[in-house]
Amino acid sequence: GAGVSQSPSNKVTEKGKDVELRCDPISGHTALYWYRQSLGQGLEFLIYFQGNSAPDKSGLPSDRFSAERTGGSVSTLTIQRTQQEDSAVYLCASSLVGWITLPRRTDTQYFGPGTRLTVL
């Protein structure tokens, strides 16, 4: 079946502009995660959605970052007033169930190919 898809695959923007990154999770997956991978850094968690709500958004680095999820499916990560340090690969993952469901368990997270963001 179809995996996690992300768009665009590449995005080049100028400092100060806003960008939107999109994630389509695997159909039926209730949990969705955003991570980013910066050059020289490991993968870092940004936000976790269970359905349309975000019980954990503690990884968002600043208030310029926001995310939403609609219909329990597609998610959009928005970065306002982009800075050069925002340049990274933004990865989205989904899993069948998430932490907040009962009985509490976590499943394999399936990752999309990522969006490479370059801020000039």
Place this chain on the structure above:
Amino acid sequence: KQEVTQIPAALSVPEGENLVLNCSFTDSAIYNLQWFRQDPGKGLTSLLLIQSSQREQTSGRLNASLDKSSGRSTLYIAASQPGDSATYLCAVNVDRGSTLGRLYFGRGTQLTVWP
């Protein structure tokens, strides 16, 4: 905060060798541990998931072990092939309510298998 370390950072071996990739984590209160591979310019592919109650998992030529008390996991790759060349990432899911399912990743081991 959970810290995940992977050793070695890079490994280059001839085809056919059996390999050992190491992962250590500082907080033993994990829920599970996953091994991923990442090919250049692509996302992550899940290889194995070990629940905290398990000692090992096997898939084909891959075997992952987990020693939760010592904070270590090892990924064994048997009879390596050039197609195994990729970056291998270890990630843990921490069993603490405040983190709610996020994965903590190591920096990865970049593996090159040459013919």
